[in-house]
Amino acid sequence: MxxxxxxxxxxxxxxxxxxxxxxxxxxxxxxxxxxxxxxxxxxxxxxxxxxxxxxxxxxxxxxxxxxxxxxxxxxxxxxxxxxxxxxxxxxxxxxxxxxxxxxxxxxxxxxxxxxxxxxxxxxxxxxxxxxxxxxxxxxxxxxxxxxxxxxxxxxxxxxxxxxxxxxxxxxxxxxxxxxxxxxxxxxxxxxxxxxxxxxxxxxxxxxxxxxxxxxxxxxxxxxxxxxxxxxxxxxxxxxxxxxxxxxxxxxxxxxxxxxxxxxxxxRAEWPARMQRLRHGPLVEAAGPGIELWLDGGHNPAGGGAVAATLSAMPPRATHLICGMLNTKDVTGYMRPLAPHVASLTAVSIPGEAATLPADETRDAARRAGIEAESAETVIGALTAIRTRDPAARVLICGSLYLAGQVLRENG
Missing domain, CATH: 3.40.1190.10 (Mur-like, catalytic domain)
Structure with missing residues (x-):
């Protein structure tokens, strides 16, 4: 087709x-x-x-x-x-x-x-x-x-x-x-x-x-x-x-x-919109102390909505795993999140031709005032965060395409 x-x-x-x-x-x-x-x-x-x-x-x-x-x-x-x-x-x-x-x-x-x-x-x-x-x-x-x-x-x-x-x-x-x-x-x-x-x-x-x-x-x-x-x-x-x-x-x-x-x-159901992940391989890999979330918002308004949601949640160190497309206002998405997160680990979106390379997402996060690094995979990013902070809140975010990959990987 x-x-x-x-x-x-x-x-x-x-x-x-x-x-x-x-x-x-x-x-x-x-x-x-x-x-x-x-x-x-x-x-x-x-x-x-x-x-x-x-x-x-x-x-x-x-x-x-x-x-x-x-x-x-x-x-x-x-x-x-x-x-x-x-x-x-x-x-x-x-x-x-x-x-x-x-x-x-x-x-x-x-x-x-x-x-x-x-x-x-x-x-x-x-x-x-x-x-x-x-x-x-x-x-x-x-x-x-x-x-x-x-x-x-x-x-x-x-x-x-x-x-x-x-x-x-x-x-x-x-x-x-x-x-x-x-x-x-x-x-x-x-x-x-x-x-x-x-x-x-x-x-x-x-x-x-x-x-x-x-x-x-x-x-x-x-x-x-x-x-x-x-x-x-x-x-x-x-x-x-x-x-x-x-x-x-x-x-x-x-x-x-x-x-x-x-x-x-x-009774509404709508996956990947500040969705708490409670079961599956990624949750098991995160370990019992990690609170794992998923969101597919990808523009500045979406970043603002996530920031408002985080500010209304019980206090807890929040770390982002973020992958984005190269057509988006990446810094605009991240700027409202900066006051609410401890770190960001950037990943590329597997299989997406329009993915922003992880290093470019990392650099955009740093420009937005977020401490950032990059990783090869979501599971690699999650493992690194768990090692640093085994009681963290982790939010995987930045793209519906990344969210889809995560839901497939998590069964």
């Missing part, structure tokens, strides 16, 4: 529209769609919406990207991960329909997902944008039930633009005429762009800080909108930033008048 287009990413809808037409338009035979865009928090917000819907006994299809350990994680059919043989058959069908025409990997797999979703009954489809929004392959749904834009920040500038306003314009491309949109916390310049597009389209907005509020209070979480107040447990996904994600999920569920609020915040 990769031979059918020379670029991994090439944002346009022309090829997707052509292929969907050849497949007899499965995108027209989908359950109500909740379309989610944003820079950070898309996956967590989507996971909470799913948990709320399933808590009410509803069935949800889910499409997310990228995967962590195995490709089929991207597609859930009425709650269950798609079977490998089913996915293979769908991809064969898509490739046959496409023929020799140009198509990217993400475009082809998105069309395969739409085929699957069109053939299995469900109450909703939770659809995560791959990159941007306006010309992302998922943006072929003429009238979703609801759109959601989570916080917009600087990332993927080579595809989406150099300014926050330009990036917000790409994300706001999922807005549709007359369709409500839940908007998470935004910088003023991003919100201005979203509001201007919504006004042009007559799309009602439900904006954080205006139409809904969500905050922690006395060890609980409070959500409030025009329909009243909800007093709920704190989200089971760790980190203060998950309060905002939970708020967006609850605002979405309330806009749909569906779902169970408490299930949304207590």
């Amino acid at each position: 990769m031979t059918l287009h020379p670029k991994i990413i090439d944002l346009t809808l022309d090829r997707v529209d052509r292929l969907l037409a050849a497949l007899d338009h499965p995108e027209h035979r989908l359950p109500p769609v909740i379309h989610v865009a944003g820079t950070n928090g898309k996956g967590s917000t989507l996971a909470m919406i799913r948990a709320g819907l399933e808590g009410a006994g509803l069935r949800a299809h889910v499409y997310t990207s990228p995967h962590l350990a195995r490709f089929h994680e991207r597609i859930r059919l009425a709650g269950d991960l798609i079977a490998e043989d089913h996915l293979t058959a769908l991809l064969d069908e898509v490739i046959a329909a496409n023929g020799p025409a140009s198509i990217t990997f993400f475009e082809a797999t998105t069309c395969a997902a739409f085929l699957a979703f069109s053939r299995v009954p469900a109450d909703y489809l939770l659809l995560e944008v791959g990159l941007g929004g306006r010309v992302d392959a998922t943006n072929v749904i003429d009238r979703p039930a609801l759109t959601v834009i989570t916080p917009v920040s600087i990332d993927h500038q080579q595809y989406l633009g150099e300014t926050l306003a330009a990036i917000a314009g790409e994300k706001a491309g999922i807005l549709k005429r007359g369709v409500p949109c839940v908007v998470g916390p935004q910088a003023p310049e991003a919100l201005e762009v979203i509001e201007a597009r919504a006004a042009r389209l007559g799309a009602p907005l439900l904006v954080h800080g205006q139409h809904w509020h969500c905050f922690a209070e006395a060890g609980r979480m409070v959500f409030q909108d025009e329909n009243g107040l909800l007093d709920l447990p704190l989200p089971n996904l760790p980190g203060p930033h998950q309060i905002d994600n939970a708020g967006a999920a609850l605002a979405a569920l309330r806009a749909l008048d569906r779902g169970v609020a408490e299930a949304a915040v207590t």
